[in-house]
Amino acid sequence: MALKLSRTEQYVISVSLTLLACFASYLFIDIIGYRIVALILLLVVSISAILFDIFPVLLTALLSAIILNFLFIPPTFTFNIDSAEDILLFLMYFAIALINTVLTFKIRQFERKRRDEEEKGKTIELYNTLLNSLSHELRTPISTIIGAIDTIADQNTKLSEINKFELYKEIEIAGYRLNRQVENLLSMSRLEAGTIKPSYDWWDINEIVFTVLKENIADASDHTILFEPNDSLPLIKIDGGFLEMILHNLVHNAIQHTPKNTTIIIAVDWSTIELLISVSDNGPGFPKAQMDLVFDKFYKLNSTVTGGTGLGLSIVKGFTEALNGKIILRNLKCTGASFTVKIPVEISDIHYFDNE
DSSP states (O other), rough: OOOOOHHHHHHHHHHHHHHHHHHHHHHHHHHOOOOHHHHHHHHHHHHHHSSOOOOHHHHHHHHHHHHHHIIIISSSSOOOOOOOOHHOOOOOOOHHHHHHHHOOOOOOOHHHHHHHHHHHHHHHHHHHHHHHHHHHHHHHHHHHHHHHHHHHHHTOOEEEEEEHHHHHHHHHHHHHHHHHHHHHHHHHHHHHTTOOOOOEEEEEEHHHHHHHHHHTTTTTTTTTEEEEEOOOOOEEEHHHHHHHHHHHHHHHHHHSOOOOOOHHHHHEEEEEEEEEEEEEEESSOEEEEEEETTSSSSSSTTOOOSSSOOOOOHHHHHHHHHHOEEEEEOOSSSSEEEEEEEEOOOEEEEEHHHOO
């Protein structure tokens, strides 16, 4: 694979390598002989062909051939070659150097084309996966909203206030689900573009957790979510929006991919330099062979239920790393899995804020 250097840099380096090899060979010419020098220079041309573009390598081949003739092949310090054997040596050297250059360039060009095709295929596959997931994830809430609105707007249907309230509630829940998918897509695009920049402020972590619980209450009707707020928890300097996005996706992932009646536990701890948040459950856990893949974009376990875009955990990882933190996944001893987020933070002086 060619180095990512400018054309000028490639010319300078390739010529320098050639001159260095010639100088070293000239010092030991009485020991190694000029035929070995030809092999050494051919090796330099081969190395240049692996590293650089074709034109710097062609220059290397031409320059090395000229130097080989002038300095090493008798009679030296002339461009004459007396013996037929040395003429054949010179011609063979120059031909092999050129063939080596062209073949190496063609091979690298073929590999680059194949790599581009593979990357294109993977990209198409990823986006097909995304579109297939979105077709399900978006169609369901959209259908719910359209159906509810049609029922409410139907003049021939007499609805009680309770029925209307239930339909409005369905529209609200479906709207939240649509909004969540859009937020995930926007978050992933920001992560890929590298525009994620945290904005730090003092936050009550208990409040952020309660906000996340409220956002997931509709989806968690068949699950139990436990969280014991710690009144002694100090204010933490962090990007509250980032942390909310991390927690939201962890909780939603646990809800979506664990059986009914699963218990999800959120725990918050801290030290003088670090915030620790864990989201654990008593579900089936993760297959060991797939634990290293769960944070990959669009990746979904084969055993998971239908639905989901496979973006949630990759977004969690991206936002955690944007806060200079790390996330650890482990299976629990009995059953279930635990995600632990560790983020370096600044801890407030509780008494100072109390006095304020």
